[in-house]
Amino acid sequence: xxxxxxxxxxxxxxxxxxxxxxxxxxGNYPSYxxxxxxxxxxxxxYNEEGKEFIxxxxxxxxxxxxxxLFIDEPYPANAVALSNVELIALGKDDFLKxxxxxxxxxxxxxxxxxxxxxxxAVMAPEISSQDSNKRLKTLFNYQKGHSNATDGPFTYxxxxxxxxxxxxxxxxxxxxxxxxxxxxxxxYLLIRQRKIFLK
Amino acid sequence: xxxxxxxxxxxxxxxxxxxxxxxxxxGNYPSYxxxxxxxxxxxxxYNEEGKEFIxxxxxxxxxxxxxxLFIDEPYPANAVALSNVELIALGKDDFLKxxxxxxxxxxxxxxxxxxxxxxxAVMAPEISSQDSNKRLKTLFNYQKGHSNATDGPFTYxxxxxxxxxxxxxxxxxxxxxxxxxxxxxxxYLLIRQRKIFLK
DNA sequence: GTAGTCTTATGATTGAGGTCATAAGTCGGC
DNA sequence: GCCGACTTATGACCTCAATCATAAGACTAC
Numbered sequence: 134x135x136x137x138x139x140x141x142x143x144x145x146x147x148x149x150x151x152x153x154x155x156x157x158x159x160g161n162y163p164s165y166x167x168x169x170x171x172x173x174x175x176x177x178x179y180n181e182e183g184k185e186f187i188x189x190x191x192x193x194x195x196x197x198x199x200x201x202l203f204i205d206e207p208y209p210a211n212a213v214a215l216s217n218v219e220l221i222a223l224g225k226d227d228f229l230k231x232x233x234x235x236x237x238x239x240x241x242x243x244x245x246x247x248x249x250x251x252x253x254a255v256m257a258p259e260i261s262s263q264d265s266n267k268r269l270k271t272l273f274n275y276q277k278g279h280s281n282a283t284d285g286p287f288t289y290x291x292x293x294x295x296x297x298x299x300x301x302x303x304x305x306x307x308x309x310x311x312x313x314x315x316x317x318x319x320x321y322l323l324i325r326q327r328k329i330f331l332k
Numbered sequence: 333x334x335x336x337x338x339x340x341x342x343x344x345x346x347x348x349x350x351x352x353x354x355x356x357x358x359g360n361y362p363s364y365x366x367x368x369x370x371x372x373x374x375x376x377x378y379n380e381e382g383k384e385f386i387x388x389x390x391x392x393x394x395x396x397x398x399x400x401l402f403i404d405e406p407y408p409a410n411a412v413a414l415s416n417v418e419l420i421a422l423g424k425d426d427f428l429k430x431x432x433x434x435x436x437x438x439x440x441x442x443x444x445x446x447x448x449x450x451x452x453a454v455m456a457p458e459i460s461s462q463d464s465n466k467r468l469k470t471l472f473n474y475q476k477g478h479s480n481a482t483d484g485p486f487t488y489x490x491x492x493x494x495x496x497x498x499x500x501x502x503x504x505x506x507x508x509x510x511x512x513x514x515x516x517x518x519x520y521l522l523i524r525q526r527k528i529f530l531k
Numbered sequence: 532g533t534a535g536t537c538t539t540a541t542g543a544t545t546g547a548g549g550t551c552a553t554a555a556g557t558c559g560g561c
Numbered sequence: 562g563c564c565g566a567c568t569t570a571t572g573a574c575c576t577c578a579a580t581c582a583t584a585a586g587a588c589t590a591c
Contacts, residue, residue: 178457180466186457200446200453203439209453232439239438240402240431246445247399253452254399254408258377258385261459261502263579265548268460294568303460308548310570327556327569462548464578493538507578509540526539526587 134194134245135168135231135238137221143231145223156198156212156220163201163208165222169193172218176210177300185300189249190215196245202228260302268302269312270321277331291329333393333444334367334430334437336420342430344422355397355411355419362400362407365427368392371417375409376499386499388448389414389492395444401427459502467501468511469520476530490528 137145147170150156156167159178169191176188176197188210191197201208202225223231232239252275259271277289293301299309313329316322323330336344346369349355355366355373368390375387375396387409390396400407401424422430431438451474458470476488492500498508512528515521522529 176453180457180461186460188453188456200449203443203446204450206450209450210457229439232442233435236432236435236438239435239442240428243398243431243438243442243445244402246442246449247402250399250445250449250452251403251405251408253449253456254375254387257387257452257456257459258379258502260456261385262379263502263547295570296568303457303462305549306569307550307571310568311548314570462578494540495538504579505539506541506580509538510578513540 134196135241137170139231139235139238140168140221140223143223143227145221145227148220148222150214150218150220152214152216154214156214156218157208158211159209160207163198164225165198166196166202166225166228167198167212168196168221170219170221173215174212174218175215176212178210186303187297187300196242199242199246265302265304265308266312266315268304269298269309269316272298272302273322273329273331289331291331293329333395334440336369338430338434338437339367339420339422342422342426344420344426347419347421349413349417349419351413351415353413355413355417356407357410358408359406362397363424364397364421365395365401365424366397366411367395367420369418369420372414373411373417374414375411377409384499385502386496388451389496389500395441398441398445464501464503464507465511465514467503468497468508468515471497471501472521472528472530488530490530492528 145166150172156174157163171193173193174191174197176191178186178188180186189197198208198212200206232242256271256275259267262268273291276291276293291298295306295309295313298304298313299306302309304312313322313324317324320332322332344365349371356362358377370392372392373390373396375390377385377387379385388396397407397411399405431441454474455470458466461467472490475490475492490497494508494512495505497503497512498505501508503511512521512523516523519531521531
């Protein structure tokens with residue numbers, strides 16, 4: 134996350150989107166650095182059959198969509214507001230100027246890209262596996278690890294619908310439903326009022 | 333890629349590894365920035381059943397293993413020499429000092445992390461798909477798109493064995509062998525002396 | 532040149548996830 | 562309070578990648 138006073142001095146501006154709005158689309162070339170002040174944004178793709186794949190869900194304080202700013206490529210996915218969101222956006226040229234003038238900001242961006250690569254590296258071997266329950270566990274472990282919930286067993290509720298879980302893991306809704314039931318039998322998680330709680 | 337004269341001034345040093353040597357292992361904490369002068373390096377994991385997953389293959393001019401230098405995490409995968417390799421290595425503290433003093437180098441590192449994230453973003457939706465031939469096509473398209481081959485149809489040879497393709501896509505060797513044969517029938521690629529050529 | 536390993540190849544079998552159909556529970560908007 | 566859309570759920574069937582077995586071609590080291 135880059136301090137807002139630095140961003141504003143370059144100058145960045147505020148943008149508002151309503152739930153469901155598209156912030157940018159796959160294939161577009163990037164014009165802005167985006168950082169979330171409020172709300173949630175998902176990055177997703179649709180394959181030929183119309184099946185959704187969610188790359189990532191970003192929350193307040195996180196930036197998204199930087200990679201194409203550095204290389205000469207269009208966005209590989211869409212960005213869609215999951216709630217009403219408030220963004221701070223800085224134009225591409227100003228963004229690069231900022232990195233030249235503020236080495237510590239450039240390192241902070243490196244840090245945030247490094248963090249994302251690190252988790253992709255952790256997830257990729259499991260996601261590529263054929264075993265559906267392993268995919269589910271990997272996602273759940275990631276979710277839990279990135280929450281602040283440390284209140285003891287079965288207090289962390291997965292804030293995702295079965296469909297979203299399916300889209301994040303590349304599985305089908307039915308497979309997710311059957312999978313979480315199996316994982317409950319194994320004692321890996323708990324289902325209360327259809328919500329999933331992790332140990 | 334960072335210019336060698338800058339690296340040497342900090343000061344970096346040269347390292348040599350023989351084919352098959354391990355450069356670092358999963359779980360180690362990082363001490364160096366590595367850049368390849370000569371040869372190839374793969375980053376890989378093994379799952380519980382011993383199945384290999386190749387995160388990436390790096391060639392001359394590329395750097396690897398930077399993410400853990402920025403965040404306080406151990407390497408999420410191993411780095412293994414695929415051939416005899418000559419590396420240039422710069423200690424962690426000197427590396428960070430260099431980024432502060434040379435903003436353009438910091439941006440270059442951002443660029444290389446961005447390139448890798450982009451690759452992961454392109455691959456993830458297809459890798460998660462159940463359709464094996466789609467996984468293969470995605471890998472091949474990426475390979476082709478990032479080579480310098482623009483000499484017309486079927487001149488780009490995929491520089492990977494069937495096993496490496498399997499480990500990069502999370503499939504089994506047999507599935508890859510059958511898949512590329514199907515893709516040849518479709519006219520998507522050509523097999524000559526067991527080598528795969530892309531249109 | 533020869534042994535040993537890696538790579539490519541092919542057939543038979545099987546099991547797990549996808550697909551399709553159907554339905555009940557839940558939630559939001561009017 | 563009702564309607565419609567979404568979410569969760571369950572059964573039956575099917576498809577296709579994994580698995581296991583076997584073998585031939587290619588390459589590497591000695």
